[in-house]
Amino acid sequence: MSFNPHHFETEQQGYATFLAHQQDGVRALVHGLDDRQIHAAPSASALSLAWVLKHLTVVQQNWLDGVLAAPEPLTEAQNTAIRARNGNPTGQETAAELLAGFDEVCAGVVDAARTKDPAIPLPIPAAPWFQQGDDHWSVRWVWLHLLQEIARHAGHGDIIRETLDGGTAFELVAAHQGHTETVFGMLQPWTPKPAPFTRGISTVVLAADDLPAAESWYADLFGIEAYYHNPAYVEFRIGPHDHEFGILNRAYAGRNWAGEPTAEQPGGVVVHLWVPDADAALAHLIAKGATPQQPARDFSEPGVGYRGGSVVDPFGNVVGVMERPY
Secondary structure, eight states, rough: OOOSSSOOOSHHHHHHHHHHHHHHHHHHHHHTTOOOHHHHSSSSSOHHHHHHHHHHHHHHHHHHHHHHHHTTTTOOOHHHHHHHHHOSSSSSSOOHHHHHHHHHHHHHHHHHHHSEEEEEEEESSTTEEEOSOEEEEEEEHHHHHHHHHHHHHHHHHHHHHHHHHHOOOHHHHHHHHHHOOTTTTTBBBOOOOOOOOOEEEEEEEEEEHHHHHHHHHHHHHTTSSSSSSSEEEEEEEEEEEEEEEEEGGGGGGGGGGGGSSSSSSSOEEEEEEEOHHHHHHHHHHHTTOOOOEEEEEEETTTTOOEEEEEETTTTSEEEEEEEEEO
16 A cells, blocks of 8 residues: 555656546545445535546546547537536436446546647637636646646545545545555554444424414524424524424424423423434334334435434433434
8 A cells, every 4th residue: 555656757657647546545435335325415515425426527537538639629519528417416326337437537537648748738618717818728737637626526525434434535545455454553444333323413393382483583593594384393404514403383292292391291302313214213212211202204205315203212301313314
């Protein structure tokens, strides 16, 4: 394993070596993840590792088209193909599919970096986001730009992956390269770890007799409007992670919300824990001595991913669980 690219002798070898090194770092980001996890967006950003892979596939292909055509400009057909490429995943792609597309274009870029003269001029397309005043770049400029692009989004990927399961760059690279023992006497390759029972708080739900007044009060407090509301329930998304804060009309709440909570009649604030599988989490809580309260049900259209239920813990508190999209 090497933290840095290997030695090279020529400028072209240097571009090819550094590009391949950055590309492999992106591959390591998805090491050990399943198809659901690559589409997760667990950080404050809306980006997923699927987005990183697909975006870098499309961006590299677009620039590679220009390099392979240089010094001639791209044809209208080539420009049309570039405009038709979409760097946003649909959510249905598998990790294998995304990696196959990424690997194919990466190989083309590295091969072109080895073989194309860096000094070849590359005409600048007519687009407002490209700098004005020059009429061409060089192939050299393109390789440096792609190094910048890949490294920038690999940094995004580092944050996404660490938020997702704690995996960090060097330990992932070590595992991706096949290491199973400590490397350099200090670096432990990444290994899968058992998922914790909960990722944290999903939704906190209060109750109010006057729901419109409560909605207005909290809207003023938070400085935002509720994103969802009906006569029975309103919900805000607050903070950089869009944590859910709900208020239930007590008229719809049933006995468990009426009056002060007691051991026989639990109520008050309900905290929903974020879990990967609501049905399994409820079964686990019941096995540990909790009493069933609300069975698992969908809180959204089937397939969207919001599903939850609740129990009463051994101390008289209502505890909810919520399965939700990342």
